[in-house]
Amino acid sequence: MKVSLNWLRDYLDLDPAPERIGEVLTGTGLEVEGIEKVESVPGGLEGIVVGHVLTCGKHPDADRLSLTSVDIGRSEPVSIVCGAPNVAAGQHVLVATVGTTLYPTGGEPLAIKKGKIRGQVSEGMICAEDELGLGSDHDGILVLDRAYPPGTPAADVYDLETDYVYEIGLTPNRSDATNHLGVAFDLAAAMSVEEGGRIVVRKPDVSAFREGTGPAFPARVVRPEDAPRYAGLVIENLIVGDSPDWLRARLNAIGVRPINNVVDVTNYVLHELGQPLHAFDLDRIGGGEIVVEKLPEGTVFCSLDDIERKLSADDLVICDGNHQPMCIAGVFGGAGSGVTGQTTRIFLESAHFDPTTTRRSSMRHNLRTDAARIFEKGSDPNVTVYALKRAALLLAEVAGGTVTSRLLDLYPEPIRPVQVTVRYRKVSDLIGVDLGRERIHDILRTMDMDILEANERQFVVAVPTNKVDVTREVDVIEELLRVYGFNKIPEPEMITTAMVVAPYPDPNALRELVGDLLAANGFYEMMALSLGESRHYEGRQDLVAINNTSNVHLDVMRPEMLQSALDAVRHNQAFSQRDLRLFEFGRSYHLADDAYREVNHLTLTLTGRRSPESWHTAGQRNTDATYYTLKSVVELVLNRLGIDNYRTAEAPTDSYAYGLRYHKGPLELVDFGGVAGAAKERAAVKSGVFFADFNWDNLLRVLPKKPVQVTTPGKYPGxxxxxxxxxxxxxxxxxxxxxxxxxxxxxxxxxxxxxxxxxxxxxxxxxxxxxxxxxxxxxxxxxxxxxxxxxxxxxxxxxxxxxxxxxxx
CATH class of the missing domain: 3.30.70.380 (Ferrodoxin-fold anticodon-binding domain)
Structure with missing residues (x-):
């Protein structure tokens, strides 16, 4: 996420250097991964000065060139050869001095050097608008409309703005910091602690907003749980065009491309308040109504990028009164209802959509928009109307819009701030520092949290609805610690610890032992996700289902290890890595008799050649790994653990085309063999794969009580x-x-x-x-x-x- 320092300064009075502000943000948990200096004009017009053209005459050897002498504030005028048709004596122009680098609009950087043009000395360049990066005009040189003293820096003439943009690695739980105002509250709280006192955040003023006299535009939500709050306004008399410079500069700084003043305002409010908005052309809404609903599976929807998409029955859609889709709710707009250059009336939507539904639609259609990223984290339901008013005032300012309707606000079950009781003693115990009651209250108030009541022992705080992850006492204490600063917690002079006796067998020590053994034999350790796709395990009744809003296709905990190994083989083969020796320590998960069970495993995966290609093996047959290659490694592991006297049986045929099972009575130790064709087909792996699956829990159960003994080879012949x-x-x-x-x-x-x-x-x-x-x-x-x-x-x-x-x- 990108955050503009100049934008933050709209809400805060900030004096520290940009680097220091970056350190404070990182200390609050908003980790700054980079700081970029952004100039409204590339290069900041450095080396460009005002010049006064003293004389102008024809070049003796070129009809289209002029010889000029220009006063640029030095002791002597400079000679410049100019090719512009409109250059004339007496003009005030902008001159790129020798050594300056120009950043033309749409061109490559150009260094200005002293030289001769057709035999005449030229000590600079009189510039056109596009050569300075100020616009696209190249009809002639840029002539200033007022006289500036020669030598005045061009940056002073245009009052250029320099900004610093922070790249923040935003964690999924920080729904409150998806916008500039949210970041400003964190920064204000942290700076208040740093400098003492209390820094106040200036929220945008919407007191000038006035509703229209017309009725609210008709809208209904079929299932309120899909859209707990839905609000909107009708705004008319709009003149769609380019946005003013200040608005374009704000969006450009954070990498958002300006489109037109209406769309730019919605993007501005999204990044300012964290509330996505959507503008529908009112004249293109059929049926005189908006319906928020889910349409039948396979309904065709043409999105803004002119791609026809087939909707899922689980997609929440904004439809018109004829039930024609206009927008995938919270994700992406449609081609038939968006704002165009001819738009004069809009319905401006501001809503709070269900995070899970939005996430699934976004992933299903591969539309990772800024709006979807905010909704899936959990947008603030109580900022929707405030954001509407803010946008309406901005549209009046930049596009001449007039609010003509009453405000629509469908909010059947208002979401209230969570009230959390916090004990002062608990704060001190967890943080390790007595912050004091007043400081605790000040920090929380600066983060826009209200203290509802307090006594000697505890207080009750109302947590804003934009902090969806702060619901418990410990969460509030974490907020306090985050703002107070982890680095301010003193280190204890003495650390006490209890003696811990490692159990026998020590699982960690054995993992390291076997891992080192396998690595020494050419194996690489892999770590796969413990999540899987239920489509691979159709018919199984022991699956542990999960509600994964981040990756909806990974909807179960893996019930076995083979699929993960085959996925790793397919991934490596896609990158031309075909000779693989892999091992993994992992878990499988099962549901039986309403109880959950986890099983620890060690797996081995072999495919390709036994050893790297070499001239030693050139021409030899049977250089590929085989079942017996795997069998030797399986027995190497068992021997190293001192496990013997096991029985053998056939490996299960659902996973193995052929192979063995080693067991001790009912305890299964390892299944290994060649992977069955059906399993390889399911994973799209074509080459032969040999796989071993150790039940690590059972290995620990049968491990000998005595350590493995080393004996010398026999002295007598066999x-x-x-x-x-x-x-x-x-x-x-x-x-x-x-x-x-x-x-x-x-x-x-x-x-x-x-x-x-x-x-x-x-x-x-x-x-x-x-x-x-x-x-x-x-x-x-x-x-x-x-x-x-x-x-x-x-x-x-x-x-x-x-x-x-x-x-x-």
Whole structure:
């Protein structure tokens, strides 16, 4: 948001330097992100002076050039070659001296140098209006209509205005500071504390406003909750044209393009008081009435930018008496009812619309207007009529308008200021400083808050309706602290703290441990929103719905982590980042039996190549990440946490095309595998993605009580045995491994599947062959063949009995 210092000075007497005012604003929570010096004429006419043309004659070598001698207030006149047809002796003109930079209207900056033109010395330039940036006229040089002493700076002739504009990072809760007057109240309160005394804010005077004698223009609001207050006036005898310089300067300073005097007044009041206004051409309102309503889904509306938009059934619309849309309420006007050069009568609207409805319409149609930004924060319902009167007086001043109707004000349920009881002791406890009762009252009054009653213990304050977020005692205290100044709170000489024993296991320490492990293996941490779109989870009954007025499409808390990972993959691939190793610590949210549940997760996402492209891998096959690439990382994490002896099962098929689940009894530890095609299709991801989802809460539950032990590699050689096992087609390798480890006892250190073979003619229908290796080793001695053979016979017997496995010889 842009705020003009000169505009603020219309309401306050401010002496401090612009930089100091910026510091005070930042201290109140209106963070100044930048200060820009703005001049009504670029360059401020620096180096331009009044000159008196003493002589003027023809250039000897150019018919269209003149030789002049000009008095510019120096000891000697200067010679200037001029090409203007209207230059003549005796004129008072504006001269750009040598070394000056000109900023022409619509052109590039031009540096004035001493030189020769067709052999004649020229020591400056006699300027036209457009060459000075004062207008667009280039028919001849600018001749002053009165005599000024030669050498008078041009800035004194035109009384130029220099302004400073603050770029303020306005937070969503500051509905009271969306305008210059709101900022002025904050600044006055803070400066009063800084300098002592009380600085009074001069609000615009509307006492001269008079209603017309005609009836109020007919209007009705179908659902008052959509527009709790709707007001308006009929203003006639308007002459639409350019705005005066002061009004154009105010709007230009904050980056608002002047259009015409009627529209400019509505924009001026919006940025002055924080109340959006809309002017309808009265002669273009059909049916002799205004109706505020919602139209059927798909109704066509042509907006001011000449784009046909299809309205939603949830869009609040300003219609005429024939139910034809003229404006999306609080967002954008229509092409058929706006002010034109031929407009002489208007209906001027000032309303308070429902913030949620306005926000949704603004986002739905991608119309992020200044009016919508104010309404969605919560406009002040009790400034609507005041803003109407202010605008009516300005239109009388700049456009000759006359109010001809009574004032329309539909306000069935007036919104009253919130009354908050505040304890003096609570103020001191929370702030840490005893401000004193009088100072507390003064600060609040300077912010336009009325003290309704007070006693020794507490007081009652009426909070203005423009501060929609100030509803509790602690909110009022925050307002006091914000204005008093955080930097004025003294630091304590001694800080006391309690000893805290970290729980076991310490979740934060484990997150850092695993995060460092993954980063060392080439993974990057991602952080996705905990919000999602309900359209991705149709049919689910456990969704946690939210009312998100900022991004209406993000309407649920995410019930699972996969969609966030796929969104991150799609986003990175759109920027040509195709080789991804990502991990995220996050939460999913569920609703079950009217209770809310949060689950902590660690996710891994792999896509693209296993390692960066290099000449080492050029020409090699299978350089892409695979299921087994992910499996190795999953087991690396589990091993680092000391978690073993888990069981395996198939991963859920709704998310995975294939994969495994590791679990301990009913506790699911991790699901991982290749992402199912439907999930990738939903996220518009085309490449293969491998995903692992750890249930972090369950990992902490099964974490060993003892820390992970490091052991040295065995000194004695291992003995390997291989078996070709013919088993039923539905037999899993996980079952073979489990039974083998049980039979092989502590000497069996590794079981690995290195080949799968199918052949119905040789093996029989519904049969397959697993080639499995078994590694035996002892940390204390070299194993003898006979004891390994004995273990192998035991393993073969168990597999034959439990799985009907046959050994191929």
């Amino acid at each position: 003995v390997r045995r291989d078996l070709a096992l013919v088993v039923a087609d539905g037999t899993r390798f996980a079952d073979i491994e489990r039974l083998a480890r049980k039979a092989g006892k502590q000497l069996l250190t590794d079981v690995n599947l290195f080949d799968v073979y199918r052949n119905d003619e040789q093996l029989g229908a519904g049969r397959k062959s697993y080639a499995v290796s078994f590694l035996f080793a002892s940390p204390e001695r070299t194993l003898q063949d006979k004891e390994v053979d004995k273990l192998m016979r035991g393993i073969e017997g168990v597999l034959a009995k439990q799985l009907s496995a046959e050994v191929r010889r």
